[in-house]
Amino acid sequence: MKKFKFISYFTFATVGFLTIALVSCEREFSEDITLATFPTIPEVFTDAPVNLTDEFFVSFDPADGANVNGFDTDSDAYKGTQAIKIDVPAPNDPDGGFIGGIFLDRGEGRNLTEYTALTFWAKGSTTATVGLFGFGTDFLGDKYAVSIEDTNLSTSWRKYIIPIPEASKLVQEKGMFIFSAGTQSTGNLGYSIWLDEIRFENLNTFGQARTEIFNGNDETRTLYNGDFDVFGVSQTVNLGDGTDIDLNIASAYLDYHTSDPTVAQVANGVIAVVGAGSAEITASINGVEATGSLTITSKGVFISAPTPTHDAANVLSVFSDTYTAAVSPTFEPGYGGSTTKFNLASSNNNEFAAYTSNNWTGIEFTSSPINATEMTHMHVDVFVESASTSIEFQIRDIGTNGKINTNVFTGQPNSDDKDYRFQASGLTPGQWNSIEIPLAGNIANQKNNLGAIILAGGPNFILDNIYFYKN
Amino acid sequence: MNFKKLLAPNKMYGLSFLGLALTLFTSCDPDETQVVTNFTTITMQDEFDVAGAPNSDVWGFDVGRGTNGWGNNEMQYYTDRPENVVVEDGMLKITAVSESYQGAAYTSARLKTQGKFEQKYGRFEARIKLPWGQGIWPAFWMLGSNFDTVSWPQCGEIDIMEFKGQEPTIISGSLHGPGYSAASPVTKSFELTNDRFDTGFHVFGIEWGEDYINYYVDDVLYNQITPEDADGEWVFDQPFFIILNLAVGGGYVGAPSNATVFPQEMLVDYVRVYAAE
Numbered sequence: 001m002k003k004f005k006f007i008s009y010f011t012f013a014t015v016g017f018l019t020i021a022l023v024s025c026e027r028e029f030s031e032d033i034t035l036a037t038f039p040t041i042p043e044v045f046t047d048a049p050v051n052l053t054d055e056f057f058v059s060f061d062p063a064d065g066a067n068v069n070g071f072d073t074d075s076d077a078y079k080g081t082q083a084i085k086i087d088v089p090a091p092n093d094p095d096g097g098f099i100g101g102i103f104l105d106r107g108e109g110r111n112l113t114e115y116t117a118l119t120f121w122a123k124g125s126t127t128a129t130v131g132l133f134g135f136g137t138d139f140l141g142d143k144y145a146v147s148i149e150d151t152n153l154s155t156s157w158r159k160y161i162i163p164i165p166e167a168s169k170l171v172q173e174k175g176m177f178i179f180s181a182g183t184q185s186t187g188n189l190g191y192s193i194w195l196d197e198i199r200f201e202n203l204n205t206f207g208q209a210r211t212e213i214f215n216g217n218d219e220t221r222t223l224y225n226g227d228f229d230v231f232g233v234s235q236t237v238n239l240g241d242g243t244d245i246d247l248n249i250a251s252a253y254l255d256y257h258t259s260d261p262t263v264a265q266v267a268n269g270v271i272a273v274v275g276a277g278s279a280e281i282t283a284s285i286n287g288v289e290a291t292g293s294l295t296i297t298s299k300g301v302f303i304s305a306p307t308p309t310h311d312a313a314n315v316l317s318v319f320s321d322t323y324t325a326a327v328s329p330t331f332e333p334g335y336g337g338s339t340t341k342f343n344l345a346s347s348n349n350n351e352f353a354a355y356t357s358n359n360w361t362g363i364e365f366t367s368s369p370i371n372a373t374e375m376t377h378m379h380v381d382v383f384v385e386s387a388s389t390s391i392e393f394q395i396r397d398i399g400t401n402g403k404i405n406t407n408v409f410t411g412q413p414n415s416d417d418k419d420y421r422f423q424a425s426g427l428t429p430g431q432w433n434s435i436e437i438p439l440a441g442n443i444a445n446q447k448n449n450l451g452a453i454i455l456a457g458g459p460n461f462i463l464d465n466i467y468f469y470k471n
Numbered sequence: 472m473n474f475k476k477l478l479a480p481n482k483m484y485g486l487s488f489l490g491l492a493l494t495l496f497t498s499c500d501p502d503e504t505q506v507v508t509n510f511t512t513i514t515m516q517d518e519f520d521v522a523g524a525p526n527s528d529v530w531g532f533d534v535g536r537g538t539n540g541w542g543n544n545e546m547q548y549y550t551d552r553p554e555n556v557v558v559e560d561g562m563l564k565i566t567a568v569s570e571s572y573q574g575a576a577y578t579s580a581r582l583k584t585q586g587k588f589e590q591k592y593g594r595f596e597a598r599i600k601l602p603w604g605q606g607i608w609p610a611f612w613m614l615g616s617n618f619d620t621v622s623w624p625q626c627g628e629i630d631i632m633e634f635k636g637q638e639p640t641i642i643s644g645s646l647h648g649p650g651y652s653a654a655s656p657v658t659k660s661f662e663l664t665n666d667r668f669d670t671g672f673h674v675f676g677i678e679w680g681e682d683y684i685n686y687y688v689d690d691v692l693y694n695q696i697t698p699e700d701a702d703g704e705w706v707f708d709q710p711f712f713i714i715l716n717l718a719v720g721g722g723y724v725g726a727p728s729n730a731t732v733f734p735q736e737m738l739v740d741y742v743r744v745y746a747a748e
Contacts (some may be wrong), residue, residue: 205640207670208603242637244730
């Protein structure tokens with residue numbers, strides 16, 4: 001048995017590759033350009049990896065729990081002399097509780113445009129459900145990833161088919177295969193998977209592809225200019241035995257249409273909202289319309305918060321493009337039970353902090369607390385969409401021990417901590433509200449170690465220009 | 472009108488058909504004991520080139536639910552409405568629709584040449600793209616013209632093509648007669664090796680002469696049925712008429728499932744009949 005070299009998760013920069021990919025894969029070519037063609041070899045693994053190096057297996061990151069010890073070959077083959085054998089670990093395995101990774105073409109990639117499906121033979125040491133099989137994941141952007149979930153394995157060899165949604169896209173593919181397996185279906189008992197005869201094929205026994213975007217719904221979004229990803233893309237294909245198979249497919253397989261390119265455009269699965277107005281986004285694949293649409297109503301460019309006017313000499317800034325920051329705050333402290341979604345975003349080169357579904361979170365700067373003894377107020381600009389938004393700002397002095405001390409039962413400051421709580425409500429929606437919070441109450445006489453601004457409630461709001469000042 | 476009764480073979484067509492015949496002989500290598508004929512004189516053809524309702528000189532309709540769902544517990548109500556049957560884009564389109572109609576959950580259509588075109592012996596063929604999905608049952612078949620007087624199965628039934636939507640790569644050709652009918656016909660399936668019947672057009676045909684019926688898909692002769700195969704009286708020596716229909720549900724296919732996509736379309740590019748000679 002041959003042990004393949006284990007190569008850990010890719011992290012190196014891939015800017016050069018991505019640039020090449022954009023040039024070679026993305027543009028529409030005129031008829032008279034002859035494309036460089038990459039190898040069209042269909043086999044991925046027969047008795048050995050085909051046209052791949054010994055380092056063809058790239059595991060998921062062990063830091064995420066991937067076990068790298070269970071990947072091997074075995075003489076129990078469907079055909080020929082060797083198959084791949086994968087030992088799926090139990091969840092409490094100290095070396096990692098699941099196994100998975102990709103088979104990577106480390107060369108220039110393959111031209112798979114003449115094939116219609118990835119096929120392979122597989123069996124299990126027991127009947128088991130494998131979390132993921134697929135192709136197109138290359139750990140280099142996964143642009144044309146396709147996968148099937150929860151595949152049932154039998155204890156005898158069976159052939160599995162994963163259709164290629166639109167093979168003309170795969171002119172230079174490096175992601176030959178992906179799998180991920182745990183023991184969810186076996187009551188946490190480890191088991192083995194054998195894989196053999198992994199190859200791309202020109203099969204025509206499947207058809208009737210039905211593709212969904214936006215989860216097949218007619219969605220609407222009201223928002224400001226900016227970029228966001230196409231979501232909810234999937235495809236169902238009828239196999240030759242009459243059963244349907246559900247595929248997760250990358251959004252880049254689809255061709256997109258916008259009813260108004262001055263409002264929204266789509267490229268590479270990213271929707272760019274570029275102007276005020278309404279536009280409907282639809283998509284097709286192989287000339288067949290996908291189910292689902294997204295109607296975007298853009299309010300245009302998001303208006304930046306007003307530029308603060310306080311003299312920089314009288315300001316200790318936490319977050320603002322106007323002033324030099326006094327601290328490097330943490331925006332995602334990871335409080336237990338927090339439902340908050342946080343995004344740092346920008347408009348007109350002006351950064352702002354966007355919160356959605358907030359119950360509690362905080363902006364922490366405990367490692368270098370602010371001595372605000374000289375300061376009298378905290379300024380914050382708040383933008384809300386709803387007049388009912390109500391946010392509590394808790395300005396916390398963390399005392400001299402350098403830690404946030406909170407009574408877990410009451411949520412009140414403990415030990416050497418003090419705070420001042422200010423409820424911001426009655427805010428005007430659709431515009432920035434500038435709020436001046438006095439450094440009062442329990443911190444009026446203890447504000448030399450300000451270490452956090454706790455944010456409770458909301459739930460949806462945008463903040464900018466958070467700083468302490470005196471007049 | 473597309474309907475033509477040609478007294479002489481269409482020369483262009485004759486040429487191309489000869490090409491097909493050569494292919495047949497070279498590629499399918501039929502058993503030596505089989506009688507292989509290739510008929511070339513067209514006696515009826517409908518190319519479905521005139522948009523609108525199907526040519527009433529050729530086609531009539533069965534309307535309603537029949538008795539017991541046309542004897543098969545079929546679930547559809549057959550109509551002659553354009554929603555269910557129309558000629559457009561050079562095709563006859565038979566459409567099965569999921570809708571509540573006259574007490575049925577589905578509508579569809581069944582066309583027949585009964586009383587309009589009937590023939591004994593010859594080649595009967597149609598080029599069809601089939602619908603698909605659990606519980607979808609399209610067919611291209613024939614009944615003996617004495618159907619109304621001697622009743623079924625004495626009249627004989629020649630199923631040129633039957634298809635289960637849940638088995639997209641397989642069709643069957645069958646013969647029903649007295650003593651070999653319903654669940655025990657003389658039948659054989661044909662499976663495409665790397666293709667399916669609902670993603671492209673295929674030609675389904677029989678060549679029928681005295682004491683034999685040969686079954687074809689495209690250029691492949693896949694079965695021959697002779698009186699020796701029939702466990703009863705051979706009744707295929709009289710004129711038959713043609714039926715094209717798209718059933719939903721019924722004993723042969725079972726009911727549609729939640730995954731069955733509606734509407735479903737059976738597209739017929741042409742129906743051609745040649746004289747036996």
